[in-house]
Each structure stands twice: as structure tokens, then as C-alpha cells.
Amino acid sequence: MSSSGNRIFVAGHRGMVGSAIVRALQFNTDSEIIKRTHDALDLTDQAAVKSFFKSERPDQVYLAAARVGGIYANNTFPAEFIYINLMIEANVIHSAFESGVKKLLFLGSSCIYPKAAAQPMTEESLLTGTLEPTNEPYAIAKIAGIKLCESYNRQYGDSHGVDYRSVMPTNLYGPGDNYHPENSHVIPALIRRFHEARVNNLPKVTIWGSGTPRREFLYVDDMAEASVHVMELDKTVYDAHTQTMLSHINVGTGHDLTVAELASKVRRVVGYQGEVEFDREMPDGAPRKLMDSSRINNLGWSASTALEDGLAAAYQDFLKTN
Numbered sequence: 115m116s117s118s119g120n121r122i123f124v125a126g127h128r129g130m131v132g133s134a135i136v137r138a139l140q141f142n143t144d145s146e147i148i149k150r151t152h153d154a155l156d157l158t159d160q161a162a163v164k165s166f167f168k169s170e171r172p173d174q175v176y177l178a179a180a181r182v183g184g185i186y187a188n189n190t191f192p193a194e195f196i197y198i199n200l201m202i203e204a205n206v207i208h209s210a211f212e213s214g215v216k217k218l219l220f221l222g223s224s225c226i227y228p229k230a231a232a233q234p235m236t237e238e239s240l241l242t243g244t245l246e247p248t249n250e251p252y253a254i255a256k257i258a259g260i261k262l263c264e265s266y267n268r269q270y271g272d273s274h275g276v277d278y279r280s281v282m283p284t285n286l287y288g289p290g291d292n293y294h295p296e297n298s299h300v301i302p303a304l305i306r307r308f309h310e311a312r313v314n315n316l317p318k319v320t321i322w323g324s325g326t327p328r329r330e331f332l333y334v335d336d337m338a339e340a341s342v343h344v345m346e347l348d349k350t351v352y353d354a355h356t357q358t359m360l361s362h363i364n365v366g367t368g369h370d371l372t373v374a375e376l377a378s379k380v381r382r383v384v385g386y387q388g389e390v391e392f393d394r395e396m397p398d399g400a401p402r403k404l405m406d407s408s409r410i411n412n413l414g415w416s417a418s419t420a421l422e423d424g425l426a427a428a429y430q431d432f433l434k435t436n
């Protein structure tokens with residue numbers, strides 16, 4: 115079934131990923147996109163979600179709404195991170211099923227994998243070890259989301275045609291990112307630091323850590339394209355590349371680079387001429403985090419935006435919004 119002509123609910127359409135999914139759907143299909151702001155529909159409210167699905171009756175759902183945040187927020191609000199995410203997933207997936215939705219795509223995250231998972235991280239490493247403690251509550255909720263999809267498929271796949279899939283993106287960046295000075299991911303944080311250093315003529319930018327950890331970054335519109343691709347895969351193809359109880363799909367570029375290499379690319383895009391130094395007293399985190407994306411590559415999708423091009427687009431977005 116393709117998306118064309120469908121009524122598609124994009125949950126979290128004002129978020130970074132949700133808004134990119136809306137862009138991709140508007141570009142690719144003539145479907146009607148159903149949207150609700152957080153204020154109009156709190157997805158943790160079971161009765162409200164039930165009534166929304168009953169009246170709107172979407173054909174497909176992209177579940178990109180979540181309570182997300184960095185290490186500080188995860189550590190400070192662990193109850194919110196597990197409760198809100200479990201409620202959003204349980205309410206949306208169950209109400210989707212009750213109202214007859216056959217196709218749903220759940221967005222997770224690479225933090226579902228064990229702290230000590232072999233690199234690059236394959237889908238098979240799920241539930242093979244203990245999680246990174248700082249975001250364990252969030253990761254547990256995301257793992258529950260995958261298992262909700264699989265369990266509804268197992269119980270209602272044959273009888274009701276239920277086909278719920280999940281994708282696990284690597285670190286994302288691009289339009290709609292959060293550029294908060296203290297609570298942002300590495301790319302938006304570097305963009306802000308280099309930009310402010312340039313406009314204020316600062317001689318030096320100091321970056322936390324040694325600059326040696328390796329990380330992977332995917333442009334958010336590539337992620338949106340991957341989401342639509344996975345949603346639209348023929349069921350026989352999808353089934354041939356996944357297992358009933360190991361059905362999630364990693365989405366990354368397959369390439370990583372050091373934080374120092376990344377900083378030098380961001381510096382070039384922003385046009386900062388000063389010095390860059392690394393504060394080796396600050397913690398580095400894991401030495402490497404890279405997804406194994408061979409499953410999605412074998413399913414016919416690979417990332418198309420070069421990091422330099424994505425960073426240039428992200429910087430334009432920063433200039434527009436800051």
C-alpha cells in the first residue's frame with residue numbers, strides 16, 4: 115500500500131523529525147496529513163487519544179512525538195522520560211489498532227542498545243546487555259515501543275492486517291534542531307559556539323573533551339525519507355529482512371568521524387577564523403557510536419546528504435531562527 119491518497123497522522127509534527135516527515139510526505143504523496151499540536155491533543159491522555167482516533171480515522175500513523183532531551187534533562191527528569199514516552203506509545207499504538215489503522219511507524223533511538231554493544235551496533239544487539247544509566251528510563255520506554263509494535267503484529271497481524279514497524283535513527287541534525295545554549299546536541303551546540311565566536315570576534319573556541327570520540331550524524335530530511343521508505347516497503351520485502359521479534363531497523367549513514375573533524379567542518383561552514391582548543395579535563399563519553407545500517411541499505415535506502423551540505427543547511431536554519 116503506498117501513502118498516496120491516505121489520511122496520515124504525523125504525531126509530533128512540530129518537532130524536528132515530525133516536521134521533516136511532513137515535508138517528505140508533502141513532496142512525495144498527495145495524502146492528507148492530519149496534525150495536532152501538543153496543546154490540542156496531549157498524547158499521554160488516553161481518553162483524548164482514543165476519541166481523536168475514533169473521529170479522525172487515519173489510515174497511517176508516523177509516531178514522532180516523544181519527550182526528548184540531553185543528558186541533563188534525562189538525569190533530572192527520569193520519571194517524566196519513562197512515564198510520558200510509555201504513555202504516548204501505549205495510547206497511540208493501542209488507539210490506532212482499535213480504530214483500524216493497519217500501518218504505523220514508530221521512531222526510536224540508538225540509545226536502545228547496550229552501553230557495551232559491539233561497534234557498529236547491529237539490530238541484533240538489542241537486549242543483550244545493560245544500558246547506559248543516564249538515559250536508561252528513556253531507552254526502556256523506546257524498547258517498549260518496539261515491543262508494542264511487534265506484539266500487535268504477532269497478535270493481530272493475520273486477523274486484522276496490522277503491520278507496525280519501527281526505525282532507530284542515529285544522531286540527527288538539520289532544520290528544526292534545538293539550539294539551546296546548555297541543552298542541545300553536539301552539532302547545534304557547535305554551530306552556536308562558532309557563530310557567536312565569529313560575530314563577537316573571539317580569538318578561541320574551547321570544546322569539551324579530547325575531540326577523539328567518533329560519532330555518526332544523519333541529516334533529518336534523510337531520516338524522514340528513510341521513514342517513508344520503510345513505511346511503504348512491500349510487506350513481503352519487509353518481512354524477508356526482519357524477524358517477528360527483532361523487527362526494528364537502524365537508520366544511519368554508515369560513516370562516523372571524530373568530534374575534532376566535525377568541529378573543523380562546522381567551523382568552516384560558519385566561517386570562524388579563530389583557534390579551536392579541546393578541554394581534555396571534560397569527559398569524552400563512549401569512544402565510538404556508530405550504527406550498522408546494512409539492514410536498511412539492503413532494503414534499498416541509503417543516506418544522500420553529504421555532511422558538509424547538511425551542515426550548511428543547518429547553519430542557514432540557525433540564522434533564520436536565532
Ligand SMILES: NC(=O)c1ccc[n+]([C@@H]2O[C@H](COP(=O)([O-])OP(=O)(O)OC[C@H]3O[C@@H](n4cnc5c(N)ncnc54)[C@H](OP(=O)(O)O)[C@@H]3O)[C@@H](O)[C@H]2O)c1
Binds near residue numbers: 130156178
Ligand atoms: N533528534 C535526534 O537527534 C534524534 C535521534 C534519534 C532519535 N530521535 C527520535 O525521534 C523522535 C522525535 O524526536 P525530535 O528530535 O523530533 O524531538 P522534538 O523536536 O522534541 O519533537 C517531539 C515532538 O513531540 C511533541 N510531544 C511531546 N510530548 C507530547 C505529548 N504528550 N503530546 C503531544 N505531543 C507531544 C513535542 O511537542 P512540544 O514541543 O509542544 O512538547 C514535539 O513537537 C523521538 O522519538 C526521538 O527519540 C531523535
